[in-house]
Amino acid sequence: MAVVDLSRWEGAPGKKTRLYRLFYQYGPGEGLGMFLPVDHGLEHGPIDFLPNPPSADPEYIFRLAVEGRYSAVVFQYGIASRFYAPFAGRVPLVLKINGKTNIPPADEPISPLTATVEDAVRLGADAVGYTLYVGSPLQDQDFKQFLEVRREAERFGMPVIVWAYPRGRYVEEKGGRDSLYAIEYAARVAAELGADLIKVNVPEFVPEKMTRLPKPYDSTVLDVKEAIARVVWAAAGVPVLVSGGSKIGDEDLLARARASLEGGAVGLIFGRNIFQRPYDEAIRLSHRIAGMMQAFRRAPVKP
Amino acid sequence: MAVVDLSRWEGAPGKKTRLYRLFYQYGPGEGLGMFLPVDHGLEHGPIDFLPNPPSADPEYIFRLAVEGRYSAVVFQYGIASRFYAPFAGRVPLVLKINGKTNIPPADEPISPLTATVEDAVRLGADAVGYTLYVGSPLQDQDFKQFLEVRREAERFGMPVIVWAYPRGRYVEEKGGRDSLYAIEYAARVAAELGADLIKVNVPEFVPEKMTRLPKPYDSTVLDVKEAIARVVWAAAGVPVLVSGGSKIGDEDLLARARASLEGGAVGLIFGRNIFQRPYDEAIRLSHRIAGMMQAFRRAPVKP
Amino acid sequence: MAVVDLSRWEGAPGKKTRLYRLFYQYGPGEGLGMFLPVDHGLEHGPIDFLPNPPSADPEYIFRLAVEGRYSAVVFQYGIASRFYAPFAGRVPLVLKINGKTNIPPADEPISPLTATVEDAVRLGADAVGYTLYVGSPLQDQDFKQFLEVRREAERFGMPVIVWAYPRGRYVEEKGGRDSLYAIEYAARVAAELGADLIKVNVPEFVPEKMTRLPKPYDSTVLDVKEAIARVVWAAAGVPVLVSGGSKIGDEDLLARARASLEGGAVGLIFGRNIFQRPYDEAIRLSHRIAGMMQAFRRAPVKP
């Protein structure tokens, strides 16, 4: 069990101020975070909104985030700049500052910038999100791009959440994007490069793919809690957020969330599992998750 | 039915000033727009002017735009800088700031900059136009280029109209550039990236191509009004303009225009359908379209 | 028949001042131009000087340009910076600011910068020359490079002559670099992008290549005058200069020059046809061309 601990903070005051808002003032609080990311219109297309058509409307998402008591909503710039104003102050914003469509294949992925850290500052965002495609053949461009983001974020005291995603043809050759090997590696790379928070998917253990993994990963099979614990270990002290992925049932989602926190994650970042449910169901589920998270809160401290 | 509504504007005053000119002071007005784009000399070559040779002359186009009472004429920089002065103030200018020839194949398209937002300011333009090739293998370069344009446009208070065009070999593999899937996706990407207005083509539903579409697009067939309504839904509140495409008959064009507005478009942007007709026919048709649009005007308000 | 008309000039005074020198103070004058381009050492190698070895010496060319009463001589920077000083004021200079060798194949041509507009200003040049390879697979790089040149030229009031050259593998697939289709398209692109003057080759009508042309170009066969008139039409009012190409006989060259002017070109730009002739022949031919051009001069006006 872990939280974002700001009591012994040695970093920039700006980062602390913003992390305090995300992990203490809004959402479940006491060092835990619950995020609502909706950049699917860019990453997957409007197809992800079809199961629940009103979700294509950013106002709908903002209302959901406020009523669902999220730590923050995550949007791309075009959406945030047009729709955030009426909700400013009622729910924090994480500005996702890169992205791509999924129309070209993911052999050599890179996620180009769609906004800057300065844009995030101007919009009043409390963090930026950056997708790093670890293991991509274009990693050299990605690292350079991230270097600029990391430095600009330090200049403004803006926390950087890295979407640590192992991707590309060589990741597939070496056991796939969801292996423990790949996700541990991606989390570590994000830590080595300077992430403030790391977003990961839950590792999967698919026997037919595991034969392509290096030892001892090829014979390691863990449950969700153990797997997240390993990713947290690899992340070298940088707090870890766990994604939800495609939509699953309520109980499965709650079990996955609980195991992630038991494994040491400091928060959850669930998109489709929330917005693809009807509004009232989404709110109820959000409150159930938040309730479950109470057990993982640290005792309140003055940060 | 929709209009460009400036009464609850929260954005930059410069953008509002210019959108007011385009959608309230010139053309059909009351929130509706009718644009005359003539960048075909670059995109297709002079071949598009051969059906009506005088149309190759920019003065001819400017006269047509003034007499046809268009909201604005759209030109590339070389044409605008050389020919706009005598018409300045009589018809607004939208400066198209990127473009390419159609000589190389469109497998990996990108539309390089041909002018800057600053050029547009200097010429007195009221918006810039930018072609975004959504789904292109070069999307990373395109997104970066658009980011610079979007930021420069914000600095100057200049509206950005995105030509949201799904293109490239992977778009073709996934059902083609004119599918509802592709056009909805492209419109959404433009919105996510920060377009102020989005120009789209009317979706087509070609059975033999639809088998390549993801569910449920592979079994969705809509008429023009319904299809535009879906694109407007995907665009997340960013106003949509509908293109005319290659030349069709008067009644077909009017029907298409009407259905587009019924579907929620705020305007029309017709090029070849206007300038490939003889001058007098073009004027008559322009006035008929403008007349038809009256029914979609919002009640006048003080913006 | 056409001339460079400065009487209704709305552009920058610097451009007008320099165009006045090129088209009124030197050469045939009264709006007509006769240019001597010698960048062949870069574009083709010294092989082009072998028919008349003294022509490799830039002093020889400058003397020829002065005595032949040319509107300007065209050189690359290395030559101009080293040899122009003794001739400064006696014949204008056009600085060619990009170029390449012909050693690699021309499948994906681009002509990189070899000098800047600022270099041209410092050398006292009255225009810069830029080769635009229209239709090249690298058109996106070329357009961006030209954009910088065009903007720098505006800043300094320096006219830009675009060598509008259709080139690259797709131009060949679509009927070849010398087709009317390709040359019209190239001229139009130069105009759309902001050329002040456009240099073109004379279209050719080769039956076996014309089958690859789009309609109606595949069945259009014109003489030189008619073909140039079409290119002038496509160029949308931007003045056109006609190239000489490889060396031909005196009478053929004169006929070609006359037909070009009848077609609406404002000048001629002949290199190999001049410098590959012995000095005295070259002078005599230059004077014959200038004499023929008298018939095309506009009545003198105060610009």
Place this chain on the structure above:
Amino acid sequence: MAVVDLSRWEGAPGKKTRLYRLFYQYGPGEGLGMFLPVDHGLEHGPIDFLPNPPSADPEYIFRLAVEGRYSAVVFQYGIASRFYAPFAGRVPLVLKINGKTNIPPADEPISPLTATVEDAVRLGADAVGYTLYVGSPLQDQDFKQFLEVRREAERFGMPVIVWAYPRGRYVEEKGGRDSLYAIEYAARVAAELGADLIKVNVPEFVPEKMTRLPKPYDSTVLDVKEAIARVVWAAAGVPVLVSGGSKIGDEDLLARARASLEGGAVGLIFGRNIFQRPYDEAIRLSHRIAGMMQAFRRAPVKP
């Protein structure tokens, strides 16, 4: 036998100050260095920490470096910026400023920047580390990137340690990355480009690969001391540090270390051979190496 001799220093005072700390104030001293590099989380992934899981924790490494009396610890920016503060002043820091994952193949390697020299200055680092992939098909990008680093390092008086690594498909074709030919060449390139210190691997002499080497390398077989002496010769006076590579036994490691110093190296830079051992073993081995190095110290001088 060689040391870093600062007594006749003609370079920047900043570089001297920092080299003094690395080679005289900390570690074995008197011109010798013993470095603990831990960038394996980025270069190889957390897999390198599995033999000794606590080593994934940067605090563990810092404690080891302090107690093991190292000249410096080498970390990437993300780790150093987060964990160095409590150890600042107790052990110097070398900031590794580029890196990559080993997921894509090493056919065309380049190591993109992950931090800047300015970052190193701000963190209080006493040198930066840069991996140069000598012989890579991307050497042109690598050289340009290094040029910027070298110049920025001169501006701040920051020493640059070059990881001189022959890599890429052509290195393999020409006898492999561990040949004397390749390592000598890499060391020389680092010297020609401006390295202050050069980190090399110990050459290997594998008969089946040596047939691909140019004469006389194809018939040259040397022991460790002789091989290092050759690399020191090739390095043209720039001090050489020798790597440890993958984990070997204590006595083998000590022998290798001694032979390296006898060959003229000024220090050792051992990672996996230290941190993959249990903590107490690692400390004991570190002290044994330091003890062995006493014999190679120069007589103390006032630098």
Place this chain on the structure above:
Amino acid sequence: MAVVDLSRWEGAPGKKTRLYRLFYQYGPGEGLGMFLPVDHGLEHGPIDFLPNPPSADPEYIFRLAVEGRYSAVVFQYGIASRFYAPFAGRVPLVLKINGKTNIPPADEPISPLTATVEDAVRLGADAVGYTLYVGSPLQDQDFKQFLEVRREAERFGMPVIVWAYPRGRYVEEKGGRDSLYAIEYAARVAAELGADLIKVNVPEFVPEKMTRLPKPYDSTVLDVKEAIARVVWAAAGVPVLVSGGSKIGDEDLLARARASLEGGAVGLIFGRNIFQRPYDEAIRLSHRIAGMMQAFRRAPVKP
């Protein structure tokens, strides 16, 4: 016979000052130059030093250059910055500012920058050397890079010596890098782009390669003096230096040197032919060459 004639200099005073030192104050003087280039450690690797191992030591080279009375020694930045200080003022320095290894094949060569002109100024160099790979598929990058160098050199009054090297797969297809065609073309390109001095290899006439040459080169066979005269002709007045290439006998080298000067070269630039000989032999040979050059000196003039 030719010399660097500064008596009618129209260029920048800084360039004249530095050329005066190279061609009048040091070396053979009176307009002639004798250069000692040692960048082989980068271009070929330490293998070039094996015939005479002490030559790997830059101090050895500097002593040789001083005692051999060279006009200048040519080094890369890493070597010059570390070793030049004790010899500063005793022999001029030419800083080679780009370079590459010969490990990847030379199909698409480009020589990236390893230093800047500003570095050369700071080191007290009297010229910079730049390798231009004429005809390379990467010529567009090379030309752009050279443009920056040329402009920076003008800003600082620093002469630029261009290593005019025809290279790349298309040069090989068209008769090879040592043909008169290729070398003439390369020399001309250097002149067109703004070289102050041009370094060339002596053309070779290999019958089996000459069939691939364009007319009339395919049937032109010249001796060294005639061939250099042709290259000097192609260079359009820019002074030419002739390289030595791989090591040959004393008398052959002297004959080649003499023929080069008779052909119009202003100097010699011999590396391996000097430093691969034992020190005393190298000094004797250097003095013999210098003695031979006396016959080609111009009468002393006050520049």
